[in-house]
Amino acid sequence: MSWLTAENLALAFAALTALSLLLYGILDGYDLGVGITLPMQNEAWRDTAIASIGPFWDANETWLVMAVGLLLVAFPAAHSAILHAIYLPAALLLIGLILRGVAFDFRAKVKPAQKRNWDWTFKAGSLLATFSQGFMLGIYVMGLNYQLSSVLFASFSGLCVTAAYAMIGNAWLIGKTSGELQRHAIATCKKAGVLTFGGILAVSMINPLVNANVYAVWTEPPLAYFYAAIPLLCFGMFALGYLVLKRLPLPDDKGAWLPFWLTLIIFVCCFAGLALSFYPFVVPNEMTLYEAASSKESLQIIFFGAVFVLPFILAYTAVAYYAFRGKADDLKYY
Amino acid sequence: MLDTLILSRIQFAANISFHILFPTITIALGWLLFYFKVRFDLSKHPVWMRAYRFWVKVFALSFALGVVSGITMSFQFGTNWPGFMETVGNIAGPLLAYEILTAFFLEATLLGIMLFGFQRVPGWAHTGATFLVALATTLSAFWILALNSWMQTPVGFEMRDGVAHATDWLAIIFSPSFPYRLTHMLLASALTVCFLVAGLSAYRLLRGDNKKAPQLTLKTALFSAALLVPLQIFVGDLHGLNTLEHQPQKVAAMEGLWETQKGAPLVLFALPDEENRQNRFALEVPKLASLILTHQLDGELQGLNDFKGEHPPVAPVFYSFRLMVGIGLLMLLIAWWCSARLYRHGSLTPLQLKLLVGMTFSGWVATLAGWYVTEIGRQPYLVYGVLKTRDAVTTIASEQVAITLSLYLLLYAVLLFAYIKTLFVLARKAVDVEEYDLTQPGLPERKANTTTEGATA
Numbered sequence: 001m002s003w004l005t006a007e008n009l010a011l012a013f014a015a016l017t018a019l020s021l022l023l024y025g026i027l028d029g030y031d032l033g034v035g036i037t038l039p040m041q042n043e044a045w046r047d048t049a050i051a052s053i054g055p056f057w058d059a060n061e062t063w064l065v066m067a068v069g070l071l072l073v074a075f076p077a078a079h080s081a082i083l084h085a086i087y088l089p090a091a092l093l094l095i096g097l098i099l100r101g102v103a104f105d106f107r108a109k110v111k112p113a114q115k116r117n118w119d120w121t122f123k124a125g126s127l128l129a130t131f132s133q134g135f136m137l138g139i140y141v142m143g144l145n146y147q148l149s150s151v152l153f154a155s156f157s158g159l160c161v162t163a164a165y166a167m168i169g170n171a172w173l174i175g176k177t178s179g180e181l182q183r184h185a186i187a188t189c190k191k192a193g194v195l196t197f198g199g200i201l202a203v204s205m206i207n208p209l210v211n212a213n214v215y216a217v218w219t220e221p222p223l224a225y226f227y228a229a230i231p232l233l234c235f236g237m238f239a240l241g242y243l244v245l246k247r248l249p250l251p252d253d254k255g256a257w258l259p260f261w262l263t264l265i266i267f268v269c270c271f272a273g274l275a276l277s278f279y280p281f282v283v284p285n286e287m288t289l290y291e292a293a294s295s296k297e298s299l300q301i302i303f304f305g306a307v308f309v310l311p312f313i314l315a316y317t318a319v320a321y322y323a324f325r326g327k328a329d330d331l332k333y334y
Numbered sequence: 335m336l337d338t339l340i341l342s343r344i345q346f347a348a349n350i351s352f353h354i355l356f357p358t359i360t361i362a363l364g365w366l367l368f369y370f371k372v373r374f375d376l377s378k379h380p381v382w383m384r385a386y387r388f389w390v391k392v393f394a395l396s397f398a399l400g401v402v403s404g405i406t407m408s409f410q411f412g413t414n415w416p417g418f419m420e421t422v423g424n425i426a427g428p429l430l431a432y433e434i435l436t437a438f439f440l441e442a443t444l445l446g447i448m449l450f451g452f453q454r455v456p457g458w459a460h461t462g463a464t465f466l467v468a469l470a471t472t473l474s475a476f477w478i479l480a481l482n483s484w485m486q487t488p489v490g491f492e493m494r495d496g497v498a499h500a501t502d503w504l505a506i507i508f509s510p511s512f513p514y515r516l517t518h519m520l521l522a523s524a525l526t527v528c529f530l531v532a533g534l535s536a537y538r539l540l541r542g543d544n545k546k547a548p549q550l551t552l553k554t555a556l557f558s559a560a561l562l563v564p565l566q567i568f569v570g571d572l573h574g575l576n577t578l579e580h581q582p583q584k585v586a587a588m589e590g591l592w593e594t595q596k597g598a599p600l601v602l603f604a605l606p607d608e609e610n611r612q613n614r615f616a617l618e619v620p621k622l623a624s625l626i627l628t629h630q631l632d633g634e635l636q637g638l639n640d641f642k643g644e645h646p647p648v649a650p651v652f653y654s655f656r657l658m659v660g661i662g663l664l665m666l667l668i669a670w671w672c673s674a675r676l677y678r679h680g681s682l683t684p685l686q687l688k689l690l691v692g693m694t695f696s697g698w699v700a701t702l703a704g705w706y707v708t709e710i711g712r713q714p715y716l717v718y719g720v721l722k723t724r725d726a727v728t729t730i731a732s733e734q735v736a737i738t739l740s741l742y743l744l745l746y747a748v749l750l751f752a753y754i755k756t757l758f759v760l761a762r763k764a765v766d767v768e769e770y771d772l773t774q775p776g777l778p779e780r781k782a783n784t785t786t787e788g789a790t791a
Contacts, residue, residue, distance in 0.1 A: 055446030058401060062434070062442045068408045069434045072419060073427030080416035080728075087413050087730050091738040094406045095745060101402035102749060105395045109756050295499060298424040302431040309435040313443075320443050323454045 009303060010293035013074035014282065016306065017067055022271045024063035026168065026264055031057040033169015035100055035126025036162060037188050038119060045181045046119055050104065052176035052328035055320060057104065061097065074299060078282040078292040085144035086136045093132040099125030127162065134161025141207055141274075143284045153206065160199025166192035168267065171259035174248065176328045182249055182256070189259055190245050197238045200270060204231060207277060213285065214277040227276060234269035237262045339727045341735040342414040345742060349406050351702055352746045356400030358701050361475050361520065362527035363393050364468030366554075367448075371461045384547040388764050389531070392757060394449055399753060401442065406742075414735070415716075417726030422498045422717050425491055425506055426481055433477035441470035472520070479519055483512035485717045486708065487580045498720065510580055514573040515708075521566040522704065525665060526697025528562065531555035532672075533694025534761045536687040543765040549681075552690075556676055559669035567662060571626075577708075578627055581718060582636045583645040584711035588655040589623050590616070590648065594637040598623040603656065606648040611638070646713040650706060658703035661696050668693060695754070 031053040039045045072079045083090055100122050107118035138154030139146070170189035174182055208215040218224055241262040244255060282289040293299065336344075367390055374382035408430075411419055419426065447455055447463040455463070490505030491498045500506055535552035578585045585591075590601040592611050600622035604613035624633040638645050672686050682690075716723040 051450075055450045058398070058445055059439065059442040061401065061405065062438045065405055065408050065438060066434050068405075068412075069430055072408065072412055073423065073431045076412075076416075076419035076423040076427070079412040080419065083409060083412040084416070084728065084730060087734055088737070090409055090413065091741065094409060095741060097405060098402040098745060098749070101398050102395075102752075105398040106752060106756060109391060109395060109760055111759065294427060295424045295497075297500060298428050301428045301500075301503065305428070305432055305435055313435070313439045316440070316443050320446050323447055323451055 004300065004303075006293065006296045006299075007290060009296060009299040010074075010290050012303065013070060013293065013299060014289040017070040017074065018271075018275055020063050020067035020070060022268065024060070024067055025271065026267050027056070027060035027063060029165045029168045029267065030172040030260075031060055031169070032100075032126050032130050033165040033167065033192075034173060035122055035169070036130055037166050037169060037192070038123045038126075039181075039184060040119065040123070042181075043116075045184070048177055048181055048328055049173060050107070050122075052173060054104075055324045057101075059317065059320070061101070064097075073302060074294055075282055075289065075292040076294060078287055078289070081283045081287060082140070082144065086139055089132045089136045089139070093129055093136065096125045096128030096130075096132060100129060101125075130162040130165045131158040134158035137161060140284065141203075142210065143286075153210075156199070157203065160196065160203060163192050163195035163199055164267070164270075167196050168260070168263045171263045175257040175260050178249075178253065178327055186245055186248050186259075190242070193238065193241060193245070196266075197235075200234065200266075204273070211277070211284070213281075217277055230269050230273050230276070234266055234273075237266045237269070241266075336732065336736070338730060338732040338735055339724055341732055341739055342727050343723065345735060345739040346410060346414060348739070348742055348746060349403065349410060351705075352742075352750070353400065353403040353407060354701065354705060355698055355750075356396045356403065357471065357475065358523045358526045358698065359396040359530060360393060360400055361471045361523040363389065363396065363530075364464075364471045366527060366531070367393060368461070368464045368468045369554075371464050375457065375461055381546045381550055384545070385551050388547065388760070389551070390449065391760055392530075392534075394445070395753065395756065397441075397445060399749065413730065414728045415726045416728055417721065418716060421496065421721045421726070422485075422488075425484065425498055425500050428500075428503075429477055429481040429484070429507070433474055437470045437474035437477065441467050441474070444470070475519060475523075476516065479516045480507045480509070480512055483515045484509045486515070486712055487511040488717055488720055493720075498717075511573075511576055514569065514576045517569050518566070518573045518704070519701075521562060521569055522697065522701045524562050525559060525566060526701055528555045528559035528669075529665065529690075529693050529697045530695070532559065532690045533692075534757060536682070536690035537694075537758065537761050538765055539682075540684065540687050540691065541762065541765050545767075548764075552682075553676060556669060556673050559665065560673040563662065563666045563669050567666070570662070575627065577711075581711065583638060583641040584651070584708070585627065586636060586638045586641070587646050587648045587651040587711055588707060589627075589635070590652045591623065591635055591637045593639050594634065596624065596634045597621045597632045598635040598637075600626065604652075606652050608648055644714065646711050651711045654703040654706040654710070658700050658707060661700040661703070665693070665696060665700070 034049050034053050038049060068079075071082075103118045103122035103125060107115050107122065110118065135154045135158040138157030139150060141157070142150035142153055167189055170185040170192060173185035174189060177185060208218055218227060241259055244258050244262065248255060248259070250256075278284055280288040280290065282292050367386055370382050370386040370389070373379075374386060444463040444466045447460065448467050451460050451463060484506055487510040488498075489509050490502035491500050493499075531551050532555040535548040535555065538548040539552065574585065574588075589598070590604055590606050590613050591598055592613070597620070599618035599620045601613060602617045602619060604616035604618075607614050621631045624635055625631055627633065627635060638648065668689060672682055672690065675682055675686060712718055714722050714724070716726050
């Protein structure tokens with residue numbers, strides 16, 4: 001197979017890693033978002049909100065294992081360079097994920113008096129996870145250093161990512177719930193949307209200013225004209241989303257999934273924007289994905305495995321989403 | 335302050351020790367749940383669904399802890415042990431990738447159907463999901479043990495410029511120690527679950543639960559244990575012989591054998607003295623070690639003197655091995671004694687029930703001890719004969735590792751406490767449940783006078 005050169009394999013794995021990361025952001029994004037905006041004032045709402053993500057969160061988190069795993073096996077040098085630089089925030093992310101993952105299960109099994117404590121743990125763990133993810137992203141964008149300006153930017157990025165997750169989480173709840181809780185989710189989604197919009201706008205302006213490469217990508221014609229479609233689409237979705245949220249809820253629950261799909265497009269746009277900004281670097285300005293790739297033989301072995309297995313993964317994921325379609329109001333834990 | 339190497343080693347040991355507790359439960363418990371579900375499908379007798387409903391909760395909790403502690407592992411390789419992937423990444427990478435692709439997604443996705451799908455999918459699909467989750471946990475064990483066995487007995491590769499390149503993937507996956515290690519671990523999982531199920535069922539019976547389900551699960555667990563403990567001892571012996579062939583210094587450390595000798599004694603107990611390279615207060619059976627390991631009274635066994643500077647620290651391997659074997663023998667005794675009584679009289683004495691409650695987590699201790707034997711026994715190597723542990727460690731400052739290590743230790747202590755406590759809370763809750771209620775398809779609810787639990791995760 002002559003087209004399966006080392007370069008093409010490296011590119012294919014970069015695409016696969018990026019896809020896993022994007023899917024993680026969207027999928028675990030909505031369940032993290034449900035976690036950080038968990039309504040502490042109403043236990044029945046919390047039960048429904050958590051039931052809506054119950055069947056999915058485990059598989060959602062697997063995309064993180066997949067993304068980090070692919071980075072580890074396909075780009076080991078980059079994996080160690082990146083994780084070396086973000087050692088502490090990564091540990092905080094893991095602790096956040098551990099806390100929320102177990103709180104999820106404990107809350108259903110402990111005495112009623114302790115349930116609320118685990119709900120707080122769930123919320124706090126989700127918040128810790130989303131903030132450290134945004135922080136790590138910020139440090140990455142700033143070239144993996146800890147100067148004061150980088151830390152400030154990374155903290156801001158942590159807030160933006162948290163807002164974005166809150167937005168997609170509540171967009172998910174709008175589709176999955178009804179009545180009072182749905183109205184609450186609509187209001188929360190609106191607030192989170194405004195914050196996310198501001199955050200994306202700020203990051204899009206700062207990123208090209210601190211990175212000469214990024215500035216070149218977005219300003220050099222002729223490709224820059226095509227790339228301009230990405231922010232246009234992204235901000236268009238925000239405008240559309242605002243109009244939709246103002247009108248919801250509609251009779252017969254029409255359009256309840258619209259905010260989620262719009263948010264999904266926003267996530268894809270942001271991700272594409274970042275990917276374009278940094279290609280071909282996998283460690284910003286230091287290591288390209290071609291330099292970081294593993295040996296061709298090993299990549300080939302994983303490539304065939306992935307090509308064979310991915311359709312099955314997509315198929316049974318589709319089955320799971322089909323089985324749990326519709327509102328989560330009556331969803332019970334075994 | 336301890337240096338980065340020793341802190342990273344403690345952190346890795348802490349993470350993987352905590353992590354392995356939960357797969358050890360889910361691997362075998364998955365199959366046990368499948369068995370309950372199939373018995374229910376065939377007989378439609380609600381007691382099987384009752385057993386399923388109780389143990390699927392334990393499964394879900396264990397699974398969640400296993401998933402979240404497992405994510406930590408995938409970060410650890412890069413953060414603390416970059417030299418591992420730099421040197422053997424071409425081999426470890428694909429094995430890990432196959433675990434994620436073939437096992438992680440399958441179990442994580444279908445677990446949702448298993449836990450929430452009773453009324454959402456047809457019964458056969460639910461049984462199918464249970465089967466696939468059990469299969470996926472076992473597949474996961476297959477891949478991870480393939481990697482671990484390769485690290486113990488590496489074959490099928492060549493070194494080019496200090497980096498391992500695969501030459502024969504079948505040889506890598508089925509490395510010499512793999513069949514023994516996999517069987518030993520799967521049986522360890524089965525026994526851990528047997529004693530967990532027996533322990534919690536005995537706890538329910540002691541608290542006056544006179545329903546059929548705990549009696550049934552107690553019987554299933556005890557009879558299985560009575561059959562599996564001797565099998566495990568046999569497999570463990572084969573595994574030991576395999577280790578003698580490939581890693582003689584590990585066996586020498588397990589046996590506390592400082593000098594090469596013919597007709598070596600079996601050291602029942604001693605205090606290994608690393609400095610003077612001898613055992614103190616040794617209690618020995620003459621010639622027995624040679625007989626067990628070489629099947630000859632005068633067989634020669636290599637001692638640690640043949641591997642100076644290349645053998646593991648003796649004391650932890652020596653003690654862990656005795657702990658594992660000790661618990662194994664205790665399990666044999668208790669499983670047979672209780673099974674015999676249960677077979678003849680149909681019930682156990684309160685003393686036996688209490689003993690079983692005490693043994694609830696004995697499988698964990700034995701499994702951990704066994705892993706310590708094999709992992710510490712591989713030192714000073716990370717990949718036996720290929721890569722030394724100290725050459726793989728990160729350059730991250732020791733303060734940072736110290737911070738994360740203390741956070742992890744604190745978190746793990748709290749979670750372990752919460753986990754064990756919750757299992758007993760679940761058992762106590764189950765005591766108060768009505769015997770059967772067929773208003774829902776095999777879904778008994780709680781007694782009418784207590785409020786129903788909310789919808790939950």
